[in-house]
Amino acid sequence: MxxxxxxxxxxxxxxxxxxxxxxxxxxxxxxxxxxxxxxxxxxxxxxxxxxxxxxxxxxxxxxxxxxxxxxxxxxxxxxxxxxxxxxxxxxxxxxxxxxxxxxxxxxxxxxxxxxxxxxxxxxxxxxxxxxxxxxxxxxxxxxxxxxxxxxxxxxxxxxxxxxxxxxxxxxxxxxxVRRVDKHLYDLITKVKVTLEAEPDSIIYGELGAGRSDLEMKDTALQSYLEFLKQFNGARCGAIDLWSFETLSSHQYRIADIRGGPDQWLEIGQILYEPLVINKYSGHIYYCKQDHQEVWTKKDLGDFNHFLCHYVFGLKYEEIVPDVHQDEWYSLLDKINRIS
Known part of the structure; x- marks a missing residue:
């Protein structure tokens, strides 16, 4: 004993x-x-x-x-x-x-x-x-x-x-083990190379250069931090992910969401509606306001799951309407992510 x-x-x-x-x-x-x-x-x-x-x-x-x-x-x-x-x-x-x-x-x-x-x-x-x-x-x-x-x-x-x-x-x-997902980052790198080979792609898709010097104190944000270290900000069709430098300027909507800035960090948007991460659990939520200005939240899983399935996978069509006219969706189809 x-x-x-x-x-x-x-x-x-x-x-x-x-x-x-x-x-x-x-x-x-x-x-x-x-x-x-x-x-x-x-x-x-x-x-x-x-x-x-x-x-x-x-x-x-x-x-x-x-x-x-x-x-x-x-x-x-x-x-x-x-x-x-x-x-x-x-x-x-x-x-x-x-x-x-x-x-x-x-x-x-x-x-x-x-x-x-x-x-x-x-x-x-x-x-x-x-x-x-x-x-x-x-x-x-x-x-x-x-x-x-x-x-x-x-x-x-x-x-x-x-x-x-x-x-x-x-x-x-x-x-x-969960924090490092080599397969996922190989996929994102493949997408980045594809975008850079098409000059007109900047209209619908762009992956920023990483910043290896970044730090965040919240343990549940480490997967998100790893992404910023590799790709500091992104435009992925209807999904925008803020760069580290612009995060502070995008937190004004958090005060209206239950839990406020103590619990949530806005990391981007989907069709101009906030995309937030729970500082305690690390899960991503897509927030919308109804006609009575009440916020509803859709759980999109942890950050790596969100990237793999909603940003770079088939579930993109679950959160973005009219995907068959969406150039990002066409790119995902081109690299065999929609099947």
């Missing part, structure tokens, strides 16, 4: 990072599709770099399986952070997964709030007890434990035991 004393010199942020890594090991051991768990993992990993830990508590309490499954419909509970699409997706996911997942997500939450509204005394007795329960649960159910040595760098001496903020997504084994 692993000794809990090994965690005495690891900060609370480091302890939570270890617990989330336990969940990732469990997901892998159960041979689940890692893509299915991206929403949950993105929300959980925000603990490591979120400014106010109370914000994480409020988010994760909605993600905990037993809490979410308590309600038969989205309307029964006033969710402050989860969208209806996320609620329906997670409800279906939780109903089909092993109960060990349910238990561990609850234990991670308990660990995260173990020192809420208090100072961390000694070496953090409350969180060490939570860590012990998590480790015992993993060992009892024969799930592999992460290597604790990878977390020793997150010192308990930092920030009175809470630990300095860091980008946990960069140490996530599962989200790191």
């Amino acid at each position: 692993m000794s809990i004393e090994q965690f005495s010199n690891i900060s609370l942020r480091g302890r939570v990072a270890y617990a989330i890594s336990c969940l990732e090991n469990m997901i892998s051991a159960l041979e689940y599709d890692i893509n299915d768990w991206e929403i949950v993992l993105n929300y959980l990993w925000t603990f490591t770099d979120i400014r106010y830990l109370d914000d994480w508590n409020e988010i994760i309490v909605e993600v905990i399986p037993e809490n979410l499954l308590e309600f038969e419909t989205y309307e029964e509970q006033k969710f402050a952070h989860l969208s209806k699409e996320e609620y329906l997706y997670l409800r279906k996911l939780y109903k089909s997964c092993d109960l060990s997942i349910h238990i561990l997500i609850r234990e991670i939450f308990e660990l995260g709030i173990s020192h809420a509204y208090s100072v961390i005394e000694g070496h953090g007795k409350n969180s060490l007890k939570c860590m012990e329960q998590i480790i015992l649960f993993m060992e009892k159910n024969q799930f592999p434990l992460p290597d604790v040595r990878l977390f020793l760098m997150y010192s308990f001496e930092e920030n009175r035991g809470w630990g300095n903020r860091f980008n946990g997504k960069r140490i996530s084994k599962l989200l790191r």
Whole structure:
């Protein structure tokens, strides 16, 4: 059995990072599709770099399986952070997964709030007890434990035991796999070469030069950041993706969308309607206003899914009318993306 004393010199942020890594090991051991768990993992990993830990508590309490499954419909509970699409997706996911997942997500939450509204005394007795329960649960159910040595760098001496903020997504084994999609970027490069060979294509399609120096603090935005590093802004038929330099000038519509700039970043537009990314989950939403000026949102999946299927794939026709007269759609057909 692993000794809990090994965690005495690891900060609370480091302890939570270890617990989330336990969940990732469990997901892998159960041979689940890692893509299915991206929403949950993105929300959980925000603990490591979120400014106010109370914000994480409020988010994760909605993600905990037993809490979410308590309600038969989205309307029964006033969710402050989860969208209806996320609620329906997670409800279906939780109903089909092993109960060990349910238990561990609850234990991670308990660990995260173990020192809420208090100072961390000694070496953090409350969180060490939570860590012990998590480790015992993993060992009892024969799930592999992460290597604790990878977390020793997150010192308990930092920030009175809470630990300095860091980008946990960069140490996530599962989200790191999702962040780099070589096939997708090979496809986009192929499109860029095709566009550059046709001088008139600038009217309907253009992919900007990348900026390798860019950084974003939000862990859920890393796939989007990787795109900007390769292609800083794009015009793809009816879809515009803002360059990094112009992002700040395009945020004026966010204030009208529930959650505001704390939850959303406008990254482009489709037919002049905003295209936004959820800073907590990394999912893309196409927003429209009805005749009563109420915003509705269509979930287009995570950023790489959005690129692959809606910008450079067949689902372009689901969000753009009259595609058979659309030059971008014709280009996709030319390179065999519409079939």
